[in-house]
Amino acid sequence: MAEQRTESAGRPRQPRTRTRASHSLESVLAGAVEILDESGAQGLTIRALAARLGGGVASVYWYVSGREELLDLAADSVLGGIFDQIADVGSDDPIDDLRAIAMAMFDTIVDRPWLGAYVLRDTGLQVHSLQLYERIGEEVMRLGLTPRQVFHATSAVVGFVIGTxxxxxQEPPAAVVSGEVTREEYLARIAGEWRALDATAYPFINHIVGEFERHNDRDQFAAGLDLLLAGLRLQSESAR
Structure with a gap:
C-alpha cells in the first residue's frame, strides 16, 4: 500500500474541478464511516462513496489513493473521537487512567464491527491510532517497569481491547437482526441447550450457564480488563 501511495504522490494532480470543490477530506471520511456503519467494509467502494457524496470517483481520489487508504483513514477518524472522551483522564494512579482509556476505546470499537480490523493497521498513515498507542504506553511507563515489560504490557492491553x-x-445472529427473537430470547435458547448437556462431560458450561444467560457484554469486558490490570499492578509493585 505504501508503494501505491508513493506512485500516487508522484503523479501530477488533475486540474481542480467543481466536483472536488464540493468535498473536503472531512466529508469524504464522514461519508465513508456512514457506509461502513451501514454495510461494513464490504460495502465501501470508491464508487459507492462518490455516489453518496454526489460527485464522480475522481473527487474521492483527490484525497485518497484508493480503497485501502480510505479504510485506514476512516478508521483513524473514528478513533480520533476517543481523545474527546478521555480529555479529563489524568490521575495519580496510572492503572485507573489505563482503565478509563481502555473502556473508552472498547466503547468506540464494539459499536462498529468493521473497526477492529483497521486499528493500528498503518501507523504511518493513522495519526490517531499511533497517538492512542502512545498514550496507553505512557501510562504504562509510569509503573516503573523495564522497556520490555512496558512493551509487553501495552501490547496486552491494546490487544485485549481490540480483540474483545x-x-x-460481531453482528448478532440473523434471527436477532431480523427481529424474530430478542437478544434475551436468543441467549435463553442457548442457555436451555447448555443446561441439557451432561454435567459430567461439561462441568464448566453447567457451572456458568446462569451467568451466561444474563450477562452484559460491557460488564464482561470490564471484568476481564480488571483482571489484566490487577496483574499489571502486581508486576509494578514487585518491580519496586
Missing part, C-alpha cells in the same frame, strides 16, 4: 471489542461487536 471485535469479538463482542
Amino acid at each position: 471489542a471485535a469479538d463482542l461487536g
Whole structure:
C-alpha cells in the first residue's frame, strides 16, 4: 500500500474541478464511516462513496489513493473521537487512567464491527491510532517497569481491547437482526441447550450457564480488563 501511495504522490494532480470543490477530506471520511456503519467494509467502494457524496470517483481520489487508504483513514477518524472522551483522564494512579482509556476505546470499537480490523493497521498513515498507542504506553511507563515489560504490557492491553471489542461487536445472529427473537430470547435458547448437556462431560458450561444467560457484554469486558490490570499492578509493585 505504501508503494501505491508513493506512485500516487508522484503523479501530477488533475486540474481542480467543481466536483472536488464540493468535498473536503472531512466529508469524504464522514461519508465513508456512514457506509461502513451501514454495510461494513464490504460495502465501501470508491464508487459507492462518490455516489453518496454526489460527485464522480475522481473527487474521492483527490484525497485518497484508493480503497485501502480510505479504510485506514476512516478508521483513524473514528478513533480520533476517543481523545474527546478521555480529555479529563489524568490521575495519580496510572492503572485507573489505563482503565478509563481502555473502556473508552472498547466503547468506540464494539459499536462498529468493521473497526477492529483497521486499528493500528498503518501507523504511518493513522495519526490517531499511533497517538492512542502512545498514550496507553505512557501510562504504562509510569509503573516503573523495564522497556520490555512496558512493551509487553501495552501490547496486552491494546490487544485485549481490540480483540474483545471485535469479538463482542460481531453482528448478532440473523434471527436477532431480523427481529424474530430478542437478544434475551436468543441467549435463553442457548442457555436451555447448555443446561441439557451432561454435567459430567461439561462441568464448566453447567457451572456458568446462569451467568451466561444474563450477562452484559460491557460488564464482561470490564471484568476481564480488571483482571489484566490487577496483574499489571502486581508486576509494578514487585518491580519496586
